[in-house]
Amino acid sequence: MALSVRKFDAVIVGAGGAGLRGALQLAEAGLKVAVLTKVFPTRSHTVAAQGGVGASLGNMGVDSWQWHMYDTVKGGDWLADQDAAEFLAREATKCVIELEHFGMPFDRNEDGTIYQRPFGGHMQNMGAGPPVQRSCCAADRTGHAMLHTLYQRNVRANTQFFVEWMGLDLIRDPVDGAVLGVTAMEMETGEVMILQARATLFATGGAGRIYASSTNAFINTGDGLGMAARAGIPLEDMEFWQFHPTGVAGAGVLITEGVRGEGGYLLNKDGERFMERYAPTAKDLASRDVVARAMATEINEGRGAGKEGDYVLLKLDHLGPETIDKRLPGIREIAKKFANVDPAKDPIPVVPTCHYQMGGIPTNYRGEVVAPHGGNPNTVVEGFYAAGECACASVHGANRLGTNSLTDLLVFGKAAGDNMIRYLADNRGHRELPSDAADRTMARLDRLNGQKDGANVHETRAELQRVMQRHCGVFRFPDMLVEGVDRIRQVAERVAQTEIGDKSKVFNTARIEALELDNLIEVARSTMVSAEARKESRGAHDRADCHDTPEHPNGRNDDEWLKHTLWFKEGDRLEYKPVILKPLSAESIPAKVRSY
Numbered sequence: 001m002a003l004s005v006r007k008f009d010a011v012i013v014g015a016g017g018a019g020l021r022g023a024l025q026l027a028e029a030g031l032k033v034a035v036l037t038k039v040f041p042t043r044s045h046t047v048a049a050q051g052g053v054g055a056s057l058g059n060m061g062v063d064s065w066q067w068h069m070y071d072t073v074k075g076g077d078w079l080a081d082q083d084a085a086e087f088l089a090r091e092a093t094k095c096v097i098e099l100e101h102f103g104m105p106f107d108r109n110e111d112g113t114i115y116q117r118p119f120g121g122h123m124q125n126m127g128a129g130p131p132v133q134r135s136c137c138a139a140d141r142t143g144h145a146m147l148h149t150l151y152q153r154n155v156r157a158n159t160q161f162f163v164e165w166m167g168l169d170l171i172r173d174p175v176d177g178a179v180l181g182v183t184a185m186e187m188e189t190g191e192v193m194i195l196q197a198r199a200t201l202f203a204t205g206g207a208g209r210i211y212a213s214s215t216n217a218f219i220n221t222g223d224g225l226g227m228a229a230r231a232g233i234p235l236e237d238m239e240f241w242q243f244h245p246t247g248v249a250g251a252g253v254l255i256t257e258g259v260r261g262e263g264g265y266l267l268n269k270d271g272e273r274f275m276e277r278y279a280p281t282a283k284d285l286a287s288r289d290v291v292a293r294a295m296a297t298e299i300n301e302g303r304g305a306g307k308e309g310d311y312v313l314l315k316l317d318h319l320g321p322e323t324i325d326k327r328l329p330g331i332r333e334i335a336k337k338f339a340n341v342d343p344a345k346d347p348i349p350v351v352p353t354c355h356y357q358m359g360g361i362p363t364n365y366r367g368e369v370v371a372p373h374g375g376n377p378n379t380v381v382e383g384f385y386a387a388g389e390c391a392c393a394s395v396h397g398a399n400r401l402g403t404n405s406l407t408d409l410l411v412f413g414k415a416a417g418d419n420m421i422r423y424l425a426d427n428r429g430h431r432e433l434p435s436d437a438a439d440r441t442m443a444r445l446d447r448l449n450g451q452k453d454g455a456n457v458h459e460t461r462a463e464l465q466r467v468m469q470r471h472c473g474v475f476r477f478p479d480m481l482v483e484g485v486d487r488i489r490q491v492a493e494r495v496a497q498t499e500i501g502d503k504s505k506v507f508n509t510a511r512i513e514a515l516e517l518d519n520l521i522e523v524a525r526s527t528m529v530s531a532e533a534r535k536e537s538r539g540a541h542d543r544a545d546c547h548d549t550p551e552h553p554n555g556r557n558d559d560e561w562l563k564h565t566l567w568f569k570e571g572d573r574l575e576y577k578p579v580i581l582k583p584l585s586a587e588s589i590p591a592k593v594r595s596y
């Protein structure tokens, strides 16, 4: 069946912070840009970001981009590419000031400058300390303010939005693999179309929904990663998932690190401030993986609070109701609604919860997607860009520094937009679409429509989430990982046979959920297979068989594992590529033992 085709200079899949920042560059340059999104742009998950965006403005004391870069590389346990880390830290200040000029309502100091709060792992003096206040925030609703600012700016620039449109598959040129656009479905009508582009940007956000307990929205199903994987693009460093220390116990809803930045702290059931034992210097503001593991250890060793001893307590009543209402109003609301606790009086029960993917579609710091070709692991895939949480720049390495995700989507969203403009100037015509451009998509839809005696979508997704939570969580055990690979492959077989009862076309959410599950499974498989293969502990990847030894402090093994993982869907194949240790202009930051 011939599908209708619409042509644009650029197609962007995703209207969160990264997609909107990229779109703004392109639309302001006068290019014809289509932005697809499953939800209204201002409902994208960036809206949930609470604590702030990192930039070394130095409004609260001395700071520098070199310190920010150092904290990024150290936070990532030295797996970050240092050219990308330098680019992020240098560009952050410009991007935040630019956002301020766009009208972003940041909190202010008395002198009118942007207020900045402390955050985990943000230090002065190349990691030596004391802590630095680097997180620029709008109370505890920074993402909300940012997303609205960027959306309004895009409306002004005439960006064309396709709201409630779902990107389904990537279209590549069979000759050289260049990307030519996407197939997409209008969710209201169920109609499928081809959106042809001279340049395509993926900004589809995270995939935290592979875990049973997650701070991520239901729409965070890793669609960009699934589309890329099905089209033969590898996924990078998928074993690294950040578990945020403070999700509301039982609900998973996030309590920002900004709470600890403002002076809140964690207690076990005995009222002990246990982080003093695990991170004597940074204490509650140590890096997220360190705090999450300390909490899990307290709970596992019987010092958890509550009837079941399965959470710890986050105390902030000592800040006083005025500070809580001024700096953390959303947190007070969340605690009341989801934990039935007023934090101005009582501590909030919290547990580590899946929060952020460090891995994703491999890119360089210019936002260009890269893949191995002809002996070069970083060959640019022509016409294809990615930014934000779905991309792996790789700036977050093995563990993201808090506030660096909003920085990432501003810096790399803008960089991708700039490089797309350059590419479009050199490539003026649309290439011809291959005759089978929509075949993959139509085969998926036909299979789903025709499936008999298949698997239930909800049950299969729940099983996927249970397998991931149990076999590949905060702590990872070798035998559980090996079994996890088998289990997730079994889930993949069921995903290939999902069945929907309702075959109607108009707003068929059952079909959409089934299509999302096709993406979740690629993310889950890549995570499990990559995690099983990496035989060391590094950042967020903590293996029980790779302990802290004098030879390998914290279980990290740089001799064998200072390298990025690349997972290919075809045959669950793994390749590895070197970490870029040479920054753009700064001195390389030599690997050290990571302690806080």
Ligand SMILES: Cc1cc2nc3c(=O)[nH]c(=O)nc-3n(C[C@H](O)[C@H](O)[C@H](O)COP(=O)(O)OP(=O)(O)OC[C@H]3O[C@@H](n4cnc5c(N)ncnc54)[C@H](O)[C@@H]3O)c2cc1C
Pocket: 013, 014, 015, 016, 017, 018, 019, 036, 037, 038, 039, 041, 044, 045, 046, 047, 048, 049, 050, 051, 052, 053, 054, 142, 143, 165, 166, 167, 168, 203, 204, 205, 206, 215, 216, 217, 219, 223, 224, 254, 256, 355, 356, 387, 388, 389, 390, 402, 403, 404, 405, 406, 407, 409
């Ligand atoms: C609760 C919470 C609090 C956070 N707080 C902070 C913080 O304080 N500081 C910080 O730095 N980071 C924070 N983070 C992380 C940060 O918010 C995210 O990493 C970031 O906002 C992701 O932005 P994005 O633009 O990449 O994706 P998103 O904002 O998730 O946007 C993804 C977009 O892609 C669209 N999309 C997805 N799939 C498709 C498809 N198939 N077709 C069409 N459209 C599609 C969606 O509709 C959406 O528009 C937080 C995360 C959470 C969960």
